[in-house]
Amino acid sequence: MREDFGVFILTYGRANNVITYKLLRKRGYNGKIFLIIDDTDTDEDRYKELYGDEVIVFNKEEMRDTFDIGDNFKGNNVVVFARNKCHEIAEGLGLKYFLVLDDDYSDINIRVAEGEKLASKRITSYDDIFDLMIKFLDESRALTIAFGQAGDLIGGVKNANYQRGFIRKAMNSFFCKTNNPFKFIGRINEDVTAYTLLGSQGHLFLTIMGAIVIQQPTQQNEKGLTDIYLELGTYVKSFYSVMVMPSAVVIAPMGSSNLRLHHRVRWDNCVPRILPEKYKKVVTNG
Numbered sequence: 001m002r003e004d005f006g007v008f009i010l011t012y013g014r015a016n017n018v019i020t021y022k023l024l025r026k027r028g029y030n031g032k033i034f035l036i037i038d039d040t041d042t043d044e045d046r047y048k049e050l051y052g053d054e055v056i057v058f059n060k061e062e063m064r065d066t067f068d069i070g071d072n073f074k075g076n077n078v079v080v081f082a083r084n085k086c087h088e089i090a091e092g093l094g095l096k097y098f099l100v101l102d103d104d105y106s107d108i109n110i111r112v113a114e115g116e117k118l119a120s121k122r123i124t125s126y127d128d129i130f131d132l133m134i135k136f137l138d139e140s141r142a143l144t145i146a147f148g149q150a151g152d153l154i155g156g157v158k159n160a161n162y163q164r165g166f167i168r169k170a171m172n173s174f175f176c177k178t179n180n181p182f183k184f185i186g187r188i189n190e191d192v193t194a195y196t197l198l199g200s201q202g203h204l205f206l207t208i209m210g211a212i213v214i215q216q217p218t219q220q221n222e223k224g225l226t227d228i229y230l231e232l233g234t235y236v237k238s239f240y241s242v243m244v245m246p247s248a249v250v251i252a253p254m255g256s257s258n259l260r261l262h263h264r265v266r267w268d269n270c271v272p273r274i275l276p277e278k279y280k281k282v283v284t285n286g
Contacts, residue, residue, distance in 0.1 A: 001029065001030050001031030001127045001130065001131070002031070002097075002131065002134075003066075004094075004095055004096035004097060005031055005032070005037045005095060005097045005098065005099070005102060005134060006031065006032035006034055006090070006095050006098050006099075006128070007024060007029070007031065007034070007098070007099045007101060007130075008031065008034050008035045008036050008086050008089065008090075008095060008098055008099065008100045008101070009021055009033065009034070009035050009036065009101050009102070009103050009184040010022065010036050010039060010079055010082045010086075010100065010101070010102060010103065011035055011047075011102075012037060012038070012041055012043075012077070012079075012103075013041060013042065013043050013241065014043070014103055014104075015035065015043040015046035015047040015049075015050060016043075016046065016050075017103075018035065018051075018103050019103060019104050019105060019106060019216070020034060020101050020102065020103050020104065020105040021035070021051075021103075023025070023105055023106065023107065023108070024126060026125045027108070027122075027123060027124070027125070028124060028125040028126055028127060029032070029125075029126035029127055029130070030127055031127065031130070032093075032095075032160075033054055034054055034055075034056050034089070034093070035047060035051055035054055035055045035056070035058050035103075036082050036085065036086065036089065037055065037056070037057055037058075037082075037186060038056065038057065038058055038059070038060040038081060038082065039057055039058065039059050039060060039061075040060055040076075041057075044057060044201065045053065056089055058081075058082070058085045058089070060076060060081050060196075063081045063084060063085060064076075066084060066183075067080070067084050067183050067184065067185050068139055068185045068186070069185070069187050070185060070186040070187055070193075070240050070243060070244070071185065071187055071240075073105055073187065078187050079102075079190075080184050080185075080186065080187065080188070080190045083174075083181055083184045083190060084101065084102055086098065086176070087178060087181035087182075090176070090178040091178050095178055096177065096178055096179075097134050097137070097175065097176065097177055097178065098175075098176055098178065099130065099133075099173065099174065099175050099176075100173065100174040101172075101173055102172055102173075102215065104215050104216040105213050105214060105215055106131070106214050106215070106216065107122075107213075107214040108123060108126065108147060108211060108212070108213050108214070109121060109122055109123060109211070109212055109213075109214065110122075110210060111148075111153060111162070111210065111211075111212055113157045113162075114156075116156055116157050116158065116160075117156050118153055118157060118162065119158065119215050120212075122213070129211060130175075133145060133147075133208070133211075134175060135177050136208070137175050137176075137177065138177075138204070140204065140206060141204065142204040142205065142206045143176075143180060143182055143204055143205060144170050144174045144175060144176050144182070144205055144206075145170060145174075145175045145205075145206045145207070145208060146169075146170035146172065146173045146174055146175070146205075146206070146207045146208070147172075147173045147207070147211045147212060147213045148161070148167075148207050148208060148209045148210075148211065148212045148213070149171065149172065149207075149212060149213060149215075150206065150212055150214065151214075152167065152209065153209065153212070161209050162209050164209070165208070165209050165210070166206050166207060166208055166209060167206070167207045167209070168195070168199060168204070168205060168206060168207075168267070168271055169192070169195045169199075169205055169206075169207055169265075170191065170194075170195050170205040170206065170207055171191045171192070171195075171207070172191065172215065172239060173213055182194065182203070184243070184277065185197070185244065186240035186243075186244065187240060188237045188240060188243050189237050189240045189263065190239055190240070191265055192238075192241045192249070192265070193240055193244045193245070194247055194268035196241060196244070196245040196248055196265060196270055196271075197244050197245055199271040200245065200248065200270055200271060201268055202272055215265055234260050234261055234262055234270055235261045238251055238258055238261065238262050238263035239251065241263050242263065245270070247269050247270075248265060248266050248267075248269040248270035249263050249264070249265055249266070249270075250263070250264050250266065251263065251264070252264040
């Protein structure tokens with residue numbers, strides 16, 4: 001893997017269960033990995049015992065006034081502090097590119113059309129797929145690009161996202177350039193808030209539909225963000241994005257049964273679009 005690239009795994013309180021680290025090494029990633037924790041993590045010594053110099057500890061208090069957390073609640077057991085530290089860490093390490101991942105990925109795989117279904121195919125070399133994503137980041141000039149999620153492909157081959165090949169958002173995984181920093185805001189739902197707010201300003205966020213990350217079910221894996229999700233629920237979580245982008249984000253029921261309230265992005269109100277050539281006004285003389 002190229003020397004100017006590294007993977008940052010954001011983790012908290014899970015020193016004995018960093019699922020993503022094990023996955024990367026198992027699937028042929030030979031590059032740099034850094035576990036990003038903050039100085040309030042009581043598992044710090046255990047992280048260092050297991051991962052040594054791959055552990056980077058940052059001062060969470062120093063990050064407090066560098067972004068808008070979006071509320072006056074107590075407690076800082078959220079990932080947005082670490083997300084906003086990553087560009088600075090990458091610069092200090094001399095990296096040109098980096099990938100930010102959560103700590104609970106059980107797989108990253110390829111989805112391939114087989115008839116009307118999308119089949120999962122194992123990636124044998126994460127080095128190769130990461131290198132391709134870096135090249136696309138450069139060629140697209142996006143602010144960040146991400147792997148897809150299984151929920152983006154409901155419906156299989158006929159799914160519009162799969163047919164298009166990409167969607168204009170980025171969540172959970174972030175390929176970034178160190179010299180092109182951006183900030184997340186809000187206690188939670190910071191990824192949605194970032195791609196809607198910055199997207200409305202003309203910045204490009206892209207999710208690639210060909211490769212999908214598989215995560216542990218939300219609120220079922222101990223530590224990490226589980227406590228804050230259980231405390232606030234999806235309504236409050238989603239409302240951070242509504243506060244920042246009320247013109248484009250609303251709260252709406254999600255699911256076909258066992259409905260829950262979740263954010264919904266009205267893309268026509270959110271991001272600039274390039275109109276098809278057929279809508280060009282024809283000017284004639286006389």
